[in-house]
Amino acid sequence: MRKTYIFGSLILISILLSMLTEQGCKNKTSNDTTAAEEFQFKEQLSDYGFFKGELSELKPDSGIIHYELTTPLFTDYAVKDRFIVLPKGQQMKYTENGALDFPDGTIIVKNFAYTNVARQKIMIETRLLVKDPKDKKWKVMNYLWNKEQTDAKKHITGAKVPITLLDDQGKQYFTNYQVPNTNDCKRCHIKDGILTPIGPKARNLNFTVPGQKENQLAEWAAHGQLSDLPELSKVHQLPVWTDTKHFTLNQRARAYLDINCAHCHTKGGDAYNTGLFLDYAETNPDHLGFKKAPVSAGGGAGGLDYDIIPGNADQSILYYRMNSTEPGTAMPELARTLTHKEGVQLIREWINSLPKSK
16 A cells, blocks of 8 residues: 555655656757847848848838938938837837837837939938847947948948039039048937937927928828827927928027037936036027027137127027137037037027027
């Protein structure tokens, strides 16, 4: 009887051990399957399969979202094409503060080109901003287009590309276009020490792109690409800096400063120590630079005393630096080698329109 009991106990223990081992293997297999892998940048832009047909035509494949901004960043009159690549079956989410929450694995694609004297669109570079599924952090990589315009290759160290371009009015310029290195990209995209997208905020996207029938945010929501979008009337909109019909001079100038300057000149940005904050929502006159002495401009201030003197653009450091292309003086100090004549004129008119302080 005792032998039968012991034998039965051994069988029971053996069965339990087998079950535990099997369950452990299942858990290990399950964990191995669901564990996110670190994103690896591919060697060439074509390797991603974002576009169909001839690569330089940038025709997005099915499911890839093309977007435009109400007021874009100026980059030497570059022609820009912007896309969002969402992981299959995933959505962007509208948040209460007006930001867009992108799912892990999202890739934001930004292409830079110029119009040459033959009025052809010539590709220069493509930048990728990727939300890595492994650590949920954004990472950046540049791709430099070849002379044949057939592909773009991963390029980390930056480059100077000699180009002859036409501006928006057809005027010809020669410049050495500066492709940033990945650290340059990080400088502009850093907020509170964290790399983050700049352009695709809800307020920058809340408009109907010319030639389309529907607001692009509403369109994304209708196609299941964006969730939790409230009524559009409740979503802030950054003014269109060129639209004199629907927006005031003050609104247009502030929008221009927001998109061109506020990614650095904001709390937590690369130029936080200057105390000059140019976000569209900023209301403090001192933070906006009104009769504010510069903190770190040095020789770049041109001997002027204040960031902005209301009513006097010619004596304002902000206007002086935006109107320069000299290294150490020009602002923004990255992403341009030419002066944006139209944008600088807007800021000049705005400063001169401000009530003079007594």
